[in-house]
Amino acid sequence: MSIKLKNGIILATGENGDFRVLEGSCIVINGKIIEYIGPEEDAPCADEVKDMRNRILMPGLVNAHGHGPMTLLRGVGGGLALQEWLETAIFPIEDKLTPEDIAVGERWAIMEMLASGTTCVSDMYDFPWKTWEVMKESGIKGNVCRVGLSFSDTEEIPTNRFNECVSLVRDYKDEDDRVFSEFCLHSEYLTKEAFVRKIAEINSELHANVNVHVSETRREHEECKARHNGLTPIQYLEKCGILDENTYAAHCVWVEDGDLEIMKEKKVSAVFNPSSNCKLASGFASIDKMLTKGVNVALGTDGCASNDNLNMFEEMHLGSMIIKNIKSDATKLNSEQMLKLATVNGARAMGRTDTGELKVGKRADIIAVSLDKPHMYPAFNIPNLLVYSAQGSDVVMTMVDGNILYENGEYKTIDAEKARFEMKKCIDRIYG
Numbered sequence: 116m117s118i119k120l121k122n123g124i125i126l127a128t129g130e131n132g133d134f135r136v137l138e139g140s141c142i143v144i145n146g147k148i149i150e151y152i153g154p155e156e157d158a159p160c161a162d163e164v165k166d167m168r169n170r171i172l173m174p175g176l177v178n179a180h181g182h183g184p185m186t187l188l189r190g191v192g193g194g195l196a197l198q199e200w201l202e203t204a205i206f207p208i209e210d211k212l213t214p215e216d217i218a219v220g221e222r223w224a225i226m227e228m229l230a231s232g233t234t235c236v237s238d239m240y241d242f243p244w245k246t247w248e249v250m251k252e253s254g255i256k257g258n259v260c261r262v263g264l265s266f267s268d269t270e271e272i273p274t275n276r277f278n279e280c281v282s283l284v285r286d287y288k289d290e291d292d293r294v295f296s297e298f299c300l301h302s303e304y305l306t307k308e309a310f311v312r313k314i315a316e317i318n319s320e321l322h323a324n325v326n327v328h329v330s331e332t333r334r335e336h337e338e339c340k341a342r343h344n345g346l347t348p349i350q351y352l353e354k355c356g357i358l359d360e361n362t363y364a365a366h367c368v369w370v371e372d373g374d375l376e377i378m379k380e381k382k383v384s385a386v387f388n389p390s391s392n393c394k395l396a397s398g399f400a401s402i403d404k405m406l407t408k409g410v411n412v413a414l415g416t417d418g419c420a421s422n423d424n425l426n427m428f429e430e431m432h433l434g435s436m437i438i439k440n441i442k443s444d445a446t447k448l449n450s451e452q453m454l455k456l457a458t459v460n461g462a463r464a465m466g467r468t469d470t471g472e473l474k475v476g477k478r479a480d481i482i483a484v485s486l487d488k489p490h491m492y493p494a495f496n497i498p499n500l501l502v503y504s505a506q507g508s509d510v511v512m513t514m515v516d517g518n519i520l521y522e523n524g525e526y527k528t529i530d531a532e533k534a535r536f537e538m539k540k541c542i543d544r545i546y547g
């Protein structure tokens with residue numbers, strides 16, 4: 116099956132990795148792959164042709180840090196500080212969640228993400244087997260992990276939790292290479308050294324990605340130093356042998372200059388979560404410094420209880436505003452850099468070098484952003500328009516691996532009415 120997308124404005128990637136805005140060109144997708152980008156007169160024929168007039172075609176957004184089923188906790192505990200938020204608002208609800216709830220909450224999250232242009236998402240939450248299945252059914256791309264936790268220095272590894280982490284990575288393989296299973300360490304403060312070392316050891320054979328929360332709050336960062344003879348979370352994780360190019364670290368708000376050296380050397384990616392960090396008043400990550408040092412930086416929404424939505428356009432917009440202001444420099448983190456955080460850098464962080472760019476030979480993960488609404492005209496500079504003016508609701512088409520999953524308000528792989536009904540049933544039970 117081949118599709119031609121014609122008459123759109125294309126945000127392609129040139130040979131040097133920079134964006135090129137193409138007008139009067141088309142994209143031809145053959146199966147899962149972008150086969151052609153260029154003038155329509157030279158384009159190969161396709162089975163289906165779609166007119167993308169007044170649409171920007173850009174790479175699908177990559178949400179590199181999230182907890183999808185937390186749609187079930189959207190807005191819960193709003194206004195509380197992090198520790199109180201977790202202990203009094205979040206944990207008591209999470210205790211009630213069943214595997215079936217997870218499937219329902221994840222499906223709801225995927226609907227929100229597809230409708231706002233996310234084609235690939237990282238997910239860290241309970242019952243990941245359910246999340247894995249729902250991602251497979253829906254057609255979205257994602258990385259899924261069993262949350263790595265350990266609480267006792269004296270426990271014998273392997274624990275049940277450790278075995279579950281390993282069996283997810285070993286047993287959940289996707290023949291389409293679309294849903295990845297990976298390792299996770301919740302954080303330095305919720306794992307013990309023996310557990311971290313054992314995950315590092317087994318991953319030297321399995322080569323999966325490792326998803327970890329790092330230095331989200333000042334308290335967590337300082338308590339780690341107090342526990343480990345002055346070592347920061349990054350220094351401690353390095354000592355445990357876990358850090359390499361497969362590792363991607365969410366937040367990194369309080370990382371220090373020495374940590375950035377380690378991240379650069381070990382090729383660890385950082386994930387910027389502007390809304391979540393603002394809502395929980397965790398602070399501002401030094402994104403500009405990370406990029407200057409050569410650290411790969413991606414972008415994420417975090418979960419729905421600390422954001423409270425999964426809209427990557429909002430993250431791009433807010434993240435840009437924050438960095439410009441904390442640096443008192445309007446030239447910092449420009450729109451093209453921000454678009455890379457939200458696309459190709461996120462793909463790289465999640466172990467995917469075959470997506471995140473509109474380029475011949477890459478996977479066809481493409482979204483169409485409408486220029487119809489007043490806030491999208493005039494369109495003098497496409498990257499600026501996408502970061503500073505576009506809304507998630509301007510997305511009119513979302514394609515993953517050449518399959519259209521969402522178009523003009525309709526889902527192709529999800530029964531939206533049934534999903535809403537099931538969501539309401541879960542919410543009524545959990546909060547009733």
Ligand SMILES: [Zn+2]
Nearest residue numbers: 328365417418
């Ligand atoms: Zn998180």
